[in-house]
Each structure stands twice: as structure tokens, then as C-alpha cells.
Amino acid sequence: MTQTYNLEQINSVLDDIDLTTLIEEGFVAYSQGNVVVPPVGELVMHDPPGEAHIKYGYITGDDYFVIKVATGFYENVNLGIPTGTGLMLVFSQKTGELLSVLLDESHLTNIRTAAAGAVAARYLAPKHVERIGIYGAGVQGRLQLKYLRPIVDCRKVMVWGISQEELDRYRADVEPLGYDVQATLDARDIPSSCNLIVCVTPSYEPLVQLEDVRPGTHINAIGSDTPEKQEVDSRVLAQADIVVVDSIPQSELRGEVFKATTAGVLNVDEVLELGNVIADKDLQRQSDDQLTLFDSTGVAVQDIQVSKAVYEALRA
Amino acid sequence: MTQTYNLEQINSVLDDIDLTTLIEEGFVAYSQGNVVVPPVGELVMHDPPGEAHIKYGYITGDDYFVIKVATGFYENVNLGIPTGTGLMLVFSQKTGELLSVLLDESHLTNIRTAAAGAVAARYLAPKHVERIGIYGAGVQGRLQLKYLRPIVDCRKVMVWGISQEELDRYRADVEPLGYDVQATLDARDIPSSCNLIVCVTPSYEPLVQLEDVRPGTHINAIGSDTPEKQEVDSRVLAQADIVVVDSIPQSELRGEVFKATTAGVLNVDEVLELGNVIADKDLQRQSDDQLTLFDSTGVAVQDIQVSKAVYEALRA
Structure with missing residues (x-):
């Protein structure tokens, strides 16, 4: 039945x-x-x-x-x-x-996407998260924070969005959950104060620039799931100590890794798959100054x- | 909603x-x-x-x-x-x-398959159907008769099946609808008395032989929908005046036409598509002695x- x-x-x-x-x-x-x-x-x-x-x-x-x-x-x-x-x-x-x-x-689909971000943070985020930076003040920007909550004990957030109204609504929704929320309309504000960064926009232009990213940062790049979308400067992937994807075959066709490999600054052989990172401690973050990135395109x-x-x- | x-x-x-x-x-x-x-x-x-x-x-x-x-x-x-x-x-x-x-x-899916048989019969069955022959005494054998009923006024049926019990049940179900039902366990009985033949079995060996088929017969070959299944001797398709399929691309990969073309006795160029037959009177049955066949593999x-x-x- x-x-x-x-x-x-x-x-x-x-x-x-x-x-x-x-x-x-x-x-x-x-x-x-x-x-x-x-x-x-x-x-x-x-x-x-x-x-x-x-x-x-x-x-x-x-x-x-x-x-x-x-x-x-x-x-x-x-x-x-x-x-x-x-x-x-x-x-x-x-x-x-x-x-x-x-x-x-x-x-x-929104929920499982948020949970993937939490999984990646569990194995790749720095031990001490100073502030969580969220690009994207919509549904997914809220859900990522919800699923990070049991994994990351930091309760400080900086959120970037495309309008003050959107940012005000985000803050109003999230502050009652115990978060201290700063909001910004300048994308470059986030990396300077946040060492766990979550990107959940449909952007076609990089929001995270290499010049702004500090060592020890982990980035969850969730928004790009096509060959065209991009939230992170490909030089960040080139520079990163660990680049992880949910699916290597998919990353050859779409997402941040696709952007970086077609730009010639990253070789797909250097990329790890999340399931292998979870299963092998040696593939996870090893120190407080490593730059790490997880690129999600979503798998069935x-x-x-x-x-x-x-x-x-x-x-x- | x-x-x-x-x-x-x-x-x-x-x-x-x-x-x-x-x-x-x-x-x-x-x-x-x-x-x-x-x-x-x-x-x-x-x-x-x-x-x-x-x-x-x-x-x-x-x-x-x-x-x-x-x-x-x-x-x-x-x-x-x-x-x-x-x-x-x-x-x-x-x-x-x-x-x-x-x-x-x-x-x-059963219903739409039966309705396709009725559509084909509307344009290809002989004017005077002496007896409807049905290969297959299951659900589809019943539904084909149900959907033929408004199209073909013949109320005489001969049904072939693989067990007497199955045939008895078929007869008991169908006779109350006003059909005179003969049943047989010998596949070769059908073509000698029936000039509208419907095949709805999962057979891998031809049930309808060229030697038994009379001029003026129409055959709905419904059961074969894979490269392996076959209900009709490929020589029947070679001999037929009109061979119609529901989908020409599919017929190159599965069904009776696939069997006949891979046997080298039929060229796919000689095959018509049902939608074109419906739309063009000249492609439909033209006389009482034509041998015609419709091969269905099912389209979305x-x-x-x-x-x-x-x-x-x-x-x-």
C-alpha cells in the first residue's frame, strides 16, 4: 500500500x-x-x-x-x-x-544539500571557527546554518546578500536561534573575519577572491552546480591544501572544480572525494593553517x- | 495542490x-x-x-x-x-x-496498450471480421477485446492459451459480454478461422506461422517489445501488404519488425508509422485481400x- x-x-x-x-x-x-x-x-x-x-x-x-x-x-x-x-x-x-x-x-533537496555542507565541515573546518560567513541570505543560507549548528559551536555569523531587506529578514530569522549576525552588502567583507565560509548563491562571478582568503579557512562551495556558475575564484582552489568534491565524475563537468580545471590551474587528480575523506583520517584537515574547500554539485x-x-x- | x-x-x-x-x-x-x-x-x-x-x-x-x-x-x-x-x-x-x-x-499502461490495438484495427482490419483470434488469455487478452468492441462488430472469438484452466476463466469472463468464445491449446487453430488476430503473449517463439495465415487477415502484434520476444513468423511480415509500427525508431531496436529486418526479410523503409496511417487514407487497408500487420512496442x-x-x- x-x-x-x-x-x-x-x-x-x-x-x-x-x-x-x-x-x-x-x-x-x-x-x-x-x-x-x-x-x-x-x-x-x-x-x-x-x-x-x-x-x-x-x-x-x-x-x-x-x-x-x-x-x-x-x-x-x-x-x-x-x-x-x-x-x-x-x-x-x-x-x-x-x-x-x-x-x-x-x-x-534543500535539506540534503545543507546536510552535505555540515558533513564537509565536520572533517574539514578548522578546530576554532571565529565566525561563519554565509554568501546568500535565502532558504539555503538559513538551512546551512541549521545543519552546521550541531557540528560547529561558533555562534557568530556574517551574512552577505543582494539587498538590505533580504539581510534584515535573515538576521531577524537567525538571531532568535542564538546567533550574533552581522550583515554586509560587500562580498569582500566575509573572508577577512570568517574562517568557515559557506557559498549558496546562483552567482556566475566569483564572490570569494584569493587575495581576501586567510590560511586556515574552510570554504563550502555549494551554489555552483552547472558548468557556468561560479562563486569562488579558481586561484583559491589552486592554492588550497585540500580540495574535496561530492562526486569526482560530476566535478569534471560542473561546479568550481570544473571551472578551475578548465582554467588550467587545477588538476582533477589532486581532488578528493568526500566519501573517501570521511573514511580516512589522513585525508581530513591536518592543521590549523590549511586552506580547504568542498565543492558540492549534489549526488543522488x-x-x-x-x-x-x-x-x-x-x-x- | x-x-x-x-x-x-x-x-x-x-x-x-x-x-x-x-x-x-x-x-x-x-x-x-x-x-x-x-x-x-x-x-x-x-x-x-x-x-x-x-x-x-x-x-x-x-x-x-x-x-x-x-x-x-x-x-x-x-x-x-x-x-x-x-x-x-x-x-x-x-x-x-x-x-x-x-x-x-x-x-x-495496460489500458493504453489495448487502445492502441483498437486504433490499428480501425484503419487496418478487414471490413468483415469472421472471428477475432486472441493469443494470450490474460489481462491484456481481455482488454484488447474490450477496446475492440466499439470498433469491430464481430462477436466471435477464438482464444489460445497455455492451460485449460486459464482458457476456462477467460471464457467465463468474456461470454457474459456477448461473445461466442472458442478456446484452443493449439496455436495453429487461430489463423485458419480468424481474420483479425491479436497477439499479446510474452512469447520468444513465433505463434503465428506464414503457412496458416489467410489473405485479408490483419494481425495486431502487441506482445513483443524487446529485441528477443517474437510472436509472428518474420515471413508473415515479409509477405504482408502493409506493415505498420507505432514508432519507426523503436521498431529498429525491438519487436517484430526488428526480428524481420535482422532476419533480412524486411526493409525498414517498407514500414509505415501508425500516426501517418491514421492521417492518410491512402496508407490504410485498400482491399479485402490485403494482409496487414501492426507491431506495437509502446510509446510514451x-x-x-x-x-x-x-x-x-x-x-x-
Whole structure:
């Protein structure tokens, strides 16, 4: 019997799930070659322009396989409705039965993206975080902070955004959680006072410049997930002691590593995969002055892990 | 707001929909190049063996796009549960919103397959059908007859199956609908008394032999949808006056036409596409002694047409 759950029901169980650990286990399985992920299905529409992406896969030997659909219709802004939505389908890997339809409206994608940032920070952030810098004052900028909270004990934040209104709303939302929030409209303010930096914008021009970054900093570069987007100056990747990606094959096609390798300043052989970093202490941050960077483009194993956890919690 | 419907709700509206005409319109749009259908997504599992297929697409300028998932887990027979299931997702082509989740358990795939047989019979069956021959006494063998009923006025049937029990059940189900049903365990009985033949088995060996087929017969070859399956002797296709497929590109890779072209007895240039046959009287049956054949492998436009019709009927 297929169980269908809406966003309200999904939200009701999210805080009881240790998602960061589950996502971490997913990355390890992925890097060990235990995750089957066929190429993403893509449907492109033209009138109005829109697209749908279908991501699907499973962990070998697991109880489930998962299919996720996400849509993007950017002219929806003119209609006052969200530009993207989505759902996740959880099937039995033993019988093919459709166990659950999670009508999450893409929220679980936001959540699993935030949890990946927390996983990377667990293994790469400096021991003493002076201030957390967040580029992007939207939904993902809030969620990254939420999932970092149990991992990083720093409660000081500097947030960069594109308007004072957006920054004021961010501060109003985040300060009640116990954060001291500074806001800035100047992107170059962040690296000078923050040694854990999180980038979650759709920028096409680097926001983080090499000249501004201090040794000992860790950067989570989350926003760039296409060949075009870029938040971090490629010279930062060239300079970094450790560059980690969620998926090496994807990093050859999109994201910050793609930008840096096509610029000729980084060789993909120098890049580590997060699942291997998690599993091997020697690949993690070794000292307080290393510059480290995690470049996320998003892998289906994150969708698998979050959807099965939510399904199991809702079913319980 | 996404509406989710189960099989019972879906079944409640099916009889009020003129599906054959909608499927026909879909085939015409497909052959005119107005349907966007990316390659089928496929996920293969091994323990136990199972598979999921994702078919998706849209008609240009339509209100919807559709994603269908179907699973096949053949060891489910040992568990006493269906070997396949599925669902269809109906989205807005204007905004990307998920309008409806149709939990049809693959029933709509059965229905649209049966409707395609009826469409082909409308344009290719002989004027006077003496007896309808059905290979395959299962669900699809029943549905084909149901959808032929408004198209072909013959009420005499001969059914072939693999066990007397199966044939007895088929007869018991179909006779109350006004059919005179003969049953046989000998595949060669059908062509001698039937001039409209419908093949809906998963056979790997031809059931219809050239020696048995009479001029003026039309054959709907529905069962073979892989490179391996075959229900009709390739010499029948070589001999036929008209060979029609639902999709020429697919027929080069699977089904009866694939078998006949790889056997070297048929050239794909001689094959017509159903949407073009519907739209052009000159491509349809011209006389009572022509031998004609329709080879169906199933195209996503059928899924698009059936799911949007069901969604609109349920929403009304």
C-alpha cells in the first residue's frame, strides 16, 4: 500500500532524524562504489521555458530505490509561485513496490544539500571557527546554518546578500536561534573575519577572491552546480591544501572544480572525494593553517538517504 | 495542490473516456514530430533481479508533461504479489507544478496498450471480421477485446492459451459480454478461422506461422517489445501488404519488425508509422485481400494521452 505524505507531514519528522550522519554514510557508500546512479533524465520545455530533472538510484543491498523529480520554471516569478518543485518516490528494492510518495515540494533537496555542507565541515573546518560567513541570505543560507549548528559551536555569523531587506529578514530569522549576525552588502567583507565560509548563491562571478582568503579557512562551495556558475575564484582552489568534491565524475563537468580545471590551474587528480575523506583520517584537515574547500554539485545518494529516512520515520 | 488518486478512483472514470480517439490523436502528434520523448531511464537491480523504467515526455504546446514509472520484479511470483507496478505523474507544462499522482499500479499502461490495438484495427482490419483470434488469455487478452468492441462488430472469438484452466476463466469472463468464445491449446487453430488476430503473449517463439495465415487477415502484434520476444513468423511480415509500427525508431531496436529486418526479410523503409496511417487514407487497408500487420512496442505519447485524460476526468 503506497503511503503519500505532504510537506507538513514530512516537516513533522525532520528534526528527529540525524540526517548528517545518514548523508555521511551515503557519501561513503558512493565513494566505495556501492551506489548505482544512472545518468540524470532531463526534459526541456520551451513555452514558457522550463525543465524537469529525474535523478534515481540505489545503494547496493539496501531495502530501497529512489526516484526524484525536480522542476524549474523560472518565469513562475511573474506568477508569484515557486520556480521549482519536486517529489521523491521510495520503492522497495526487493519487490519493486511503490512504498511512498513524498510530496516534499523540493524541500528535501534543500535539506540534503545543507546536510552535505555540515558533513564537509565536520572533517574539514578548522578546530576554532571565529565566525561563519554565509554568501546568500535565502532558504539555503538559513538551512546551512541549521545543519552546521550541531557540528560547529561558533555562534557568530556574517551574512552577505543582494539587498538590505533580504539581510534584515535573515538576521531577524537567525538571531532568535542564538546567533550574533552581522550583515554586509560587500562580498569582500566575509573572508577577512570568517574562517568557515559557506557559498549558496546562483552567482556566475566569483564572490570569494584569493587575495581576501586567510590560511586556515574552510570554504563550502555549494551554489555552483552547472558548468557556468561560479562563486569562488579558481586561484583559491589552486592554492588550497585540500580540495574535496561530492562526486569526482560530476566535478569534471560542473561546479568550481570544473571551472578551475578548465582554467588550467587545477588538476582533477589532486581532488578528493568526500566519501573517501570521511573514511580516512589522513585525508581530513591536518592543521590549523590549511586552506580547504568542498565543492558540492549534489549526488543522488543524498536523495536516497534523506527520502528513506523520512519514509521510515513517517511509517513508524 | 497535488491530487493523488488510487486505482479504484482511476477505474471509476475510465469507461467515460473515449480513449481510443485520444490515443489516435497522440499517435498523429507523434508521427508529425510534435512529441518530445527523451530516452527511457532504466534502473537495473540484482538481488533479487528487478528493473524500473522511467518514460517521460510531452506534446508540444499541450498543457501537461508526464512521467511514468514501471517496475518489473519477476521473482514476485514466488511471493504471490504482482510482478510489476507503476504510477504516472502529471505536471503542468506551463509552471512545472505537480498536478496529479496517479497510483494506477500499471493499469493505465495496460489500458493504453489495448487502445492502441483498437486504433490499428480501425484503419487496418478487414471490413468483415469472421472471428477475432486472441493469443494470450490474460489481462491484456481481455482488454484488447474490450477496446475492440466499439470498433469491430464481430462477436466471435477464438482464444489460445497455455492451460485449460486459464482458457476456462477467460471464457467465463468474456461470454457474459456477448461473445461466442472458442478456446484452443493449439496455436495453429487461430489463423485458419480468424481474420483479425491479436497477439499479446510474452512469447520468444513465433505463434503465428506464414503457412496458416489467410489473405485479408490483419494481425495486431502487441506482445513483443524487446529485441528477443517474437510472436509472428518474420515471413508473415515479409509477405504482408502493409506493415505498420507505432514508432519507426523503436521498431529498429525491438519487436517484430526488428526480428524481420535482422532476419533480412524486411526493409525498414517498407514500414509505415501508425500516426501517418491514421492521417492518410491512402496508407490504410485498400482491399479485402490485403494482409496487414501492426507491431506495437509502446510509446510514451500513449502514457501522456491516457494520464491527462484520466486526470481531467477525475478533476472534473
